[in-house]
Amino acid sequence: MPNSSLRDISSESNQLVTSFSSKSEIALNLSTDGKLLTFMGYVAPIDAIDASNSNTPGVIDPSNPVGVSYYRAVATVNRSGKFTFTETNAYSGNNGRAAILNNTNGANFFYTAGNAGNGSNPQPNGIILGAGTQIIDPSKAPESFQTPTAPTPVGSFSVTKLGDKADKIGKDDNFRGLTIFNNVVYFTKGSGSNGVDTVYFIDTTGTACPKGVGVPAVGATLPISPLAYDATTLQTSGLPSNMCILAGFPTGLAKTANPVAAPFGLWFANAETLYVADEGDGFAGDTTLYTHAAAQTAAGIQKWIFNSSTQTWNFAYTLQNGLELGVPYTVNKYPAGTNSATGLPGRLPPTASATSPAPSMAVKSPSTASPPPSAAAEIRAPIQIAS
Secondary structure, three states: OOOOOOOOOOOOOOOOEEEOOOOOOOOOEEOOOOOOEEEEEEOOOOOOEOHHHOEEOOEOOOOOOOOOEOOEEEEEEOOOOOEEEEEEOOOOOOOEEEEEEEOOOOOOEEEEEEOOOOOOOOOOHHHHHOOEEEEEOOOOOOHHHOOOOOOOEEEOOOHHHHOOOOOOOOOOOOOOOEEEEOOEEEEEOOOOOOOOOOEEEEOOOOOOOOOOEEOOOOOOOOOOOOOOOOHHHHHHHOOOOOEEEEOOOOOOOOOOOOOOOOEEEEEEEEOOEEEEEEOOOOOOOOOOOHHHHHHOOOOEEEEEEEEOOOOEEEEEEEEOOOOOOOOOOOOOOOOOOEOOOOOOEOOOOOOOOOOOOOEEEEEEOOOOOOOOOOOOOOOOOOOEEEO
């Protein structure tokens, strides 16, 4: 990726980095025509502290303790390695996590997933608008010529649709995974203490889920415009709900759910088969951290099958073979080290603090990346992070 560590890259140049401290970034998706790879990052120099917790320049939360501002951006890259970047003020105080370019049938815009907010409650209107799901027009201008406007949400969900008491405004929309299937946009939520950690979809018909749970209506179309909302009620009611929990998936509140759901990526093999990657509950209360992870039955690749007679998705099984859950590991050519906070091997080098903010990192190809001095030995993806 073009970044500030490279020769001839200035502050006016197109560039993008990731923030190593966040494990939910850089989801890779293909555009709807299958020709462009899409993902999200930060318009920041490498080694910038707390890029993932910074405000965006156009959405400032005065209660956010991080004193810098960086745009988030959607990147595309074609098969020839040509990059484009579209800056956004969405996800201020947090991170954009996934993006898909809808560029078929005359459309040309991104759907994105992420989270916003790193300050106190109540959150400013811009934070509420910039969370969750966004619809963003691609830019053809160089980054230095772009002037991103206010965030444009395309979907939202509130637990009040389930009959539950309202959560912190905007935090039910803490989304992670993203996919499109049969003209429906699907999302996952798997972190945070608000909302429901489960699988969602945007209901463009307004008929699929009067009580917050359902399946997409036959003939549903993809959303093509931002969600309409009343700016005067954002602080009291948040955005209107136009999303549904996919029938059969968990509906219990994240703060009390048992068992814990932590869905991330999702993929439809066909209309009756859905695979969901669940990362486990992240429990860190035992002495080794490994015993609990090894005993989890929901973590892994879950297979779900649709029952057309009941209009419900049913859990079939979880694939775990080869995932080595609960087994400590290191990454080839990365430092082993010890996490100074836990005393456990294979996490962070001895000089790194497990609680201090990690710097932003440039994304490079595996053939040219050098091991970062503060890289955790937890990366399993083929993309390496380099300072």
